[in-house]
Amino acid sequence: MAERKIRMGMIGGGPGSFIGAVHRMAANLDGEIELVSGCFSSDPAKSKKTGRELFLPALRVHSSYKDMIRIEKNLPELEKMDFVSIVTPNYLHFDPAKMALENGFHVLIDKPITMTVREAKQLKEVAEKNNRLICLTHTYSGYPMIKQARQMLAKELLGAIRKIIVEYPQGWLSTAIEETDNKQATWRTNPKKTGVAGAMGDIGTHAFHLAEYVSGLQVTKICADLNTVVKGRKLDDDGNVLLQFNNGANGVLIATQIAAGEDNNIRIRIYGEKGGMEWQQDDANSLQVKWLHKPMEIYKTGAAYLSLAAKHNTRIPPGHPEGYLEAFANHYRNFALTIKALTSHKKTKPEWLDFPSIDEGIRGMAFIENVVASAKTKEKWFQFKV
C-alpha cells in the first residue's frame, strides 16, 4: 500500500454533538487519518453546515448514511473512505454499521455498540463474512497506564487476582436536566434511543470493559442494585453491582450519574496475592503499584521502564501529561495501523496494537442485558450470559 493517510467517513457528530468532536480530534491528532466524507445529521442544512466547518468538499457531505455509503462505495479505490466512524446515539449504531460492513468498509463505533446483544452478534457475523474490522471506542483502555497495568497483571506480577473494584461516578444527571434542552441528557435518558439501561449503559459499560480488559478476566456472576434516583426518569441513573470473575475473584462495580459534585473520575483497583494496583482518570498518567512488603511505586506515563504497550501508546516524554483525547486517539491510531496492516497483508500484530472490538462490544451489550435482568430478580446471584 502506498504511503497515504487512512480515510475516514463520519456518521453523526453534527451541531450539538459532544462525542463527534472528540472523535474528530482523536482521529486528527497523529496526522495519519483524514476525514473525507460525512453524514453529520439527517437534517441536510445541519449536515452541510458541519461539513463546511470541517472543510469537506460539498459532494462528500450527505444527509443520509445510506446515500453516503452507496456513493463512497462507488468511488475509485484511491479516493474512497477506508472506514466509517459512527458517533450517533445508540439506536442509530446498528443499521449504518451493518450496511458499512456489507459494503466493504471497516467500522469504528462509539459505545455501547448496539441496542441489544443480538444486534452485536449479528454485526460480528457480518464483519467476519466481509472480512472487515470493527473498533469500539472504550476510551479508558486506550490510556497508556492501563496498558501497563494489563501487561503487568498478565505476567502475574501481583500473583493471582483476588478482587477488583471499579467505579465510575458522575454527577451531571443529579437533576432532571433532560427536561431542559440538554441534548446529551435527553437521548441518554430515553429508552428508545439509548437502550434498556441508563447509567449502566452509558458509563457502566466503560467500567465493565475496563475491569475485564485490565485483568484479562471475565465476569461470570453479578448481583445488581439499579436505582432511578431522579424522579420521573425512565431508566437507571445509579447502580451498584457485585461481581464474580472466572478465576474466583470477587468485585464491585459502581456506576452513577447522580453523584453530585463528581465529574468523570473513572477509577479501578485490582488486588492480587502480592500487591494491588490503582488507576484513576483524574491522575491518568500515574499507576499506583502497592506491594505487600515494599514501598508503593508510582509508574508514570512515558518512563523508560514501562512495558512496550504503554510506550507505544504514548507520544511525549514523562512529565508531559497526556489525557483523554490522547487515550481516545490511541484507539484510532491502532485501528488505522491495523487497517493498513490488513491491506498490506501483514500477518503478525505487535502486542501493543490492540483496540476494543466486536467481542468487547458483545460483552458490553451482555453486561447491559444481564445487569438489568439481575436488578429485576430477587435472587442474589445472576449467571452472566452472553
Add this chain to the structure above:
Amino acid sequence: MAERKIRMGMIGGGPGSFIGAVHRMAANLDGEIELVSGCFSSDPAKSKKTGRELFLPALRVHSSYKDMIRIEKNLPELEKMDFVSIVTPNYLHFDPAKMALENGFHVLIDKPITMTVREAKQLKEVAEKNNRLICLTHTYSGYPMIKQARQMLAKELLGAIRKIIVEYPQGWLSTAIEETDNKQATWRTNPKKTGVAGAMGDIGTHAFHLAEYVSGLQVTKICADLNTVVKGRKLDDDGNVLLQFNNGANGVLIATQIAAGEDNNIRIRIYGEKGGMEWQQDDANSLQVKWLHKPMEIYKTGAAYLSLAAKHNTRIPPGHPEGYLEAFANHYRNFALTIKALTSHKKTKPEWLDFPSIDEGIRGMAFIENVVASAKTKEKWFQFKV
C-alpha cells in the same frame, strides 16, 4: 466535684497487645485521665510486668479482672477508679463489662462491643439499671473532619442524602499469618475469640458505624457477599455489601483484609442532591466538599470556619496535622468530660461532647449478625434486624 483527673483502670493491654497501648496513649494525651489500676493479663507475671512499665503501684495490678473490680470497688471514693477500659479480644468484653457496670464503674470498650447482639442488649440494660455510661471506641467518628461532615449533613447543606460509599481496605491478612506467631492475626481469625465474622467484625463494623454516624441515617436492608480468600481461614477476610438506608438512599460497604498493599485507608463518600463529600484517613485533616455547580472546597482541621463539633475535637491550629491517636483521644476526652458532668449533675450536654455508646454497640453487633446471615441466603435483600 473537686478538680481532679478521671481515674481509669484497664483490663487487657499486656505484652504483645496493639490496641492496649493505643488506648493508653489516647487516655494520656490531654492529661485529664490517670491510669490507676490494671489487669493487663491473666498471666500474673505478664500483668505485673506491664504494671511496672506503666509505673503502677503493685497493689493496683491484678491478674484477674474479678479481683480488680472487687478490690477497686472497696477503695475510698477519692482513690478508686472511675471507669474501666476493656481492651481484650472480643470474647473477653462482655463479662468484665457487665461486672464493672454492676459494681458502679463506667465502662469503655474496644469494638465490637460483645460477641452477640444479645450480650450487647444485656449490657445496655445493666448500664441503665446502674446509671453507668458506656463508651465504644469507634476511632473514626472521633476525627474532627468527620464531626464537621456530620454537622454539615445534619443541616442538609447537601440536601437529601442519596448514596453512601464506605470502604475499609487492609492487606495485612493477605497471607495466612495467623499460622505464624502473630498474636493480632491469631485471635482475630479465631471464631471463638472474635465472633461470627472476621473482617466484617474487625473493620466492617467501623465502616458501618462511620456511615451511620456521618449521615445520621440507618441501614435497613443489606445484600452481602462475604469471602474467605486465604485458604484454610475459618472466617470471612473480605466482603462487599450493598446497602439501603431508611431515607431511601442506597450504598456500598467494602471491607477487606486481603487487599494486598493497602494499609488502613478507611474512606467514605456521601452524595446528596446538591453535592458530595469525601473523607479518607490517609488525608484525615481534609474534608472534600464537592458541589454540583461550584468549585470543590477543601475544609481543613483547625480552621476558624469549621463547626463547633469539629473545633472542640481539635487541639492545634490548621496545618498542624492530627491523626489517629488524637481521634481516639477525642472519645476518651469526651467520655471523661461526660463522666465529670454526670458526677456534677450537669444536665445539658454540648453538641460536640459525643462519643459512640451502647446503642452504636448494639447496631454494630446487629451489623455483624445480619451481614453473616445475608451472606448465607440466596435472596438478594436481607432485612436488617436489631
Add this chain to the structure above:
Amino acid sequence: MAERKIRMGMIGGGPGSFIGAVHRMAANLDGEIELVSGCFSSDPAKSKKTGRELFLPALRVHSSYKDMIRIEKNLPELEKMDFVSIVTPNYLHFDPAKMALENGFHVLIDKPITMTVREAKQLKEVAEKNNRLICLTHTYSGYPMIKQARQMLAKELLGAIRKIIVEYPQGWLSTAIEETDNKQATWRTNPKKTGVAGAMGDIGTHAFHLAEYVSGLQVTKICADLNTVVKGRKLDDDGNVLLQFNNGANGVLIATQIAAGEDNNIRIRIYGEKGGMEWQQDDANSLQVKWLHKPMEIYKTGAAYLSLAAKHNTRIPPGHPEGYLEAFANHYRNFALTIKALTSHKKTKPEWLDFPSIDEGIRGMAFIENVVASAKTKEKWFQFKV
C-alpha cells in the same frame, strides 16, 4: 476569506526531533491547520524521509529553508503556506524567521525565540514592517487553568500580588548524557547551538514567562545563582533566582535539570493580599485557590463556572483530562484564528484569543541575558534590562 484550513510549513522536526512531532500533533488536533510543506532537515535524505512519513507531496519537501521560502512565496495564493513553524535548535531560529517574515509569511517559533535580545528585537521590527504575526510556543501559558488564574488575578480577586514562586525541576540532565548520542541533550548543552544559558534558557524561560503571564507583572530586578553541577558541562544546568516585580512583589524562580527523579513538573504559586493560587503541570486540570478565611477551592478544567479564556481554551467537559498537547494546541489554534481574522480584516480580538508573541520573546531573551549577567556579578541585585 473562504473557509479553508490554515496552511503550515515546517522548518526542522526531522528524524530524532522531539519537539517537531509535538508541534505537528498540536497543529493537527483541531483540524484547522494543514501541513503543506517542510524542510525537515538539511540532509536531503532525512528531509525526504520525514516528508514521506507525513504524506507530503515530494515537491513541497525541501532540504534548504531558503529554497522552501522562495518556492512557497511564488505559489498561488490558494496553495501557498500561511505560516511557517520553526522547530529547529535555537541557533537556527533567527535566519529562517527573518526570511519568512520578509517574504510575507507569519511565523511560529519554539522558545527561546533567538540567540540574543538583539536578534529578537530585530525580528520584531521585521514583523511589524511586513505586518506579519509571530507566535512563540511557551506551552504552559496555553493551559486553560493558567488562563483562568490570569483572569482572576487581573480582576484582583486576590488583591495586590505580593509573592510569586515559580519552579521548573527536571532531572534528565543529572548525568552527562550529552556525551552519549542523545541528540536532545547534545545541542541543549552546546553554547553554540543553544545560546549563553543552559537550563535557564531551556526551561528557565518557560518559568519566567509563566510568572509574568499569570501575574500580569514584570520582573525588575534579579539575583541569580547559576550552577554547573555535572562536571565538564559548559553551561548552567541548575539555578535559583530571587526576583522583584514592578509592583513591589518579590519572588523566587528555580529551574534545574539535575533534580534527579523529577520529570517536568513546572509549578507556580502566587500570593496576594486575600489568598493564594497554585498550579502545577502534574495536576494540570486543577487550579488551587487558597483563601485567607475560607476553605480552599479547586477549580477544574471545563467547568461551567470558569472564565471565558479558560473555557475557550478547553475542548472537553470537566473530568476529561486535557494535557500538554492540548495546551500546545491552544497556541496553534489561537494563532491560526488570529491569522484568519487578520486576513478577514477583523479588528476586535476576543480576550481569550491570546498567544505569546514577539514581546514575550524579547523578554525571554532578556531574561537569559540578565540572569547570566547577574550570576557573574558579586552584587546582590541586578537591574533587569531589556
Add this chain to the structure above:
Amino acid sequence: MAERKIRMGMIGGGPGSFIGAVHRMAANLDGEIELVSGCFSSDPAKSKKTGRELFLPALRVHSSYKDMIRIEKNLPELEKMDFVSIVTPNYLHFDPAKMALENGFHVLIDKPITMTVREAKQLKEVAEKNNRLICLTHTYSGYPMIKQARQMLAKELLGAIRKIIVEYPQGWLSTAIEETDNKQATWRTNPKKTGVAGAMGDIGTHAFHLAEYVSGLQVTKICADLNTVVKGRKLDDDGNVLLQFNNGANGVLIATQIAAGEDNNIRIRIYGEKGGMEWQQDDANSLQVKWLHKPMEIYKTGAAYLSLAAKHNTRIPPGHPEGYLEAFANHYRNFALTIKALTSHKKTKPEWLDFPSIDEGIRGMAFIENVVASAKTKEKWFQFKV
C-alpha cells in the same frame, strides 16, 4: 534508677499560650513524663488557674521561675523535677534556662533557643559545666519519615547531595493582626520579645534546621532577601534565601508568614546524584523517593521496611496517621529516655535516640543573625558565621 516517670516542671504556658499546651500534650502522650510543678505566668492568679486546671498541688505552682527553681532544688531526690520545659516567648528563654542548668536541672526549650548566638553559646558552657542536657523542640525533625530520610541520605542512597529546597509558607500574618489582641502575633512581631528576625526567627529557623538535619550538611554561605510586606510591621514577615552547603550543594530556603491561604505546610526536597526525596507536613506520613531510572517510591510511616530510627519514633502500624503532636512527643520521649540513661550511667546511645540540642540551637541563632546581616548587605554571598 527505680522505674518511675521522669518529672517535668514548666515555665510559661499559661492562659492564651498556644505552644504550652502542645508541650504538655507531647509530654503526656507516652505516659513516661509527669508534670510536677510549674510557673505558668508571672501573674500569680493566672499561674494558679493553670496549675489548678492541670491538677497540680498548690505548693508546686509558682509565679516566679526563680522561686520555682529554688524550691524544686531543695526537694528530696524522689520528688523534685528532673527537667524544666521552657515555653515562654523567646526573650524569656535564656535566664530561666541558665538558672535551671546551674541548679542541676535538665532543660527543654522551645525554639529559637535564645535571643542571640552569644546567649546560646553561654548556655552550652553552663550545660557542659553542670553536665546537664538541653533539648530544643524543632518539631519537624521529630517526624519518623524525616528520620527515615536522614538515615537513607547518610547511607548515600541518593549519592552526593546536590540541591536542597526547603520552604515554610504560612499566611496567618497576612494582615496586621498584631494590632488586634492576638497574643501570638503580638509578641512574635515585637523585636524586644522575639529578637532581630520575624518570620525568619519564628519559622525560618525550623526550615534551616530541617535542611541541615535531614542532609547532615551545613550551610556555609547565604544570600538573603528579607521583606516586611505588611505595612508598619517592624520585622521581616517574608523572605527568600539562597544557600550554599559545605559539600558544594546549593539550595533555597523560603519562609513567609504572608502567604495568604497557606497554613503550615513545611516542605523539603533534596536531590542527589541518583534521585530525590520530598516530604511535606501536609502528608507527613509519606516520604517520596524519586529515582532517576525507576518508579517513584512512597515510604509510609510504620512500615516494616523502614529504618530503625523511623520505627522507633513511631507508635502505631502503617495507615494509622501520626501527626504534629506525635512528632513533638518524639523529642520529649527521646529526651526523657536520655535523661534516664544518663542517670543510669548508660554509655551507648541508640542511633534513634536523638533530639535537637544546644548545637542545633547555636546554629539556629546563627541563622537568624546571618540572615539578617545578609539581607542588609549589597553583596550577593554572605559567609555564614557561627
